[in-house]
Amino acid sequence: MKLIQAMKKLKDLATKAEDLRKKVGLYCADLTIETAQYPDQRRQIAEWIQGHGDILKEILKLRFAIQKTNLVTAVTMELDGKQITKSIAEWIHRRRDLAKWEMEMWARLTDRNLKEQNVQTTPGGVVTEVRIRRYFEPAERDSKIEIYRAEPSVIDATLETVNAVTDLQE
Numbered sequence: 001m002k003l004i005q006a007m008k009k010l011k012d013l014a015t016k017a018e019d020l021r022k023k024v025g026l027y028c029a030d031l032t033i034e035t036a037q038y039p040d041q042r043r044q045i046a047e048w049i050q051g052h053g054d055i056l057k058e059i060l061k062l063r064f065a066i067q068k069t070n071l072v073t074a075v076t077m078e079l080d081g082k083q084i085t086k087s088i089a090e091w092i093h094r095r096r097d098l099a100k101w102e103m104e105m106w107a108r109l110t111d112r113n114l115k116e117q118n119v120q121t122t123p124g125g126v127v128t129e130v131r132i133r134r135y136f137e138p139a140e141r142d143s144k145i146e147i148y149r150a151e152p153s154v155i156d157a158t159l160e161t162v163n164a165v166t167d168l169q170e
Helices: 003-027 041-072 088-107 138-165
Strands: 074-079 082-087 117-120 127-130
Touching: 003 041, 003 138, 041 082, 041 088, 074 088, 074 138, 082 088, 088 138
Parallel strands: none
Antiparallel strands: 074 082, 117 127
């Protein structure tokens, strides 16, 4: 089974489990003046509960296999003209929030709304030229922001292909 197939199966199983939870909630009790919806409603509820448990076991098995696959499968992507190899799991974390945090860090390098100006400290005194002192390179900052802004899209595109061709590690 391919990774993408396992992820789709997970989604289907989660939907089936939710349907069973709804059925149990709807038919678990009724009034004595009502007609039962099933000939042996107690047995039907028990079967649904058992089926739900079986589905959860299958979900757990699939999730574990997906995680195992994500940990052992190395993927190489090109970022900023460099080939970078990480496991699928690492790329997922980069996609989830780490690339964004790096972009936010570089975006914090600003002039802090400081203004360059000429200041006269005393009336008739010497005029002092006040300039902004930057402890970073604006060109490097702008480049890094763009790299980290684009990274999630690169990861998405690459993992979409990888998920379609990677076999699930059972």
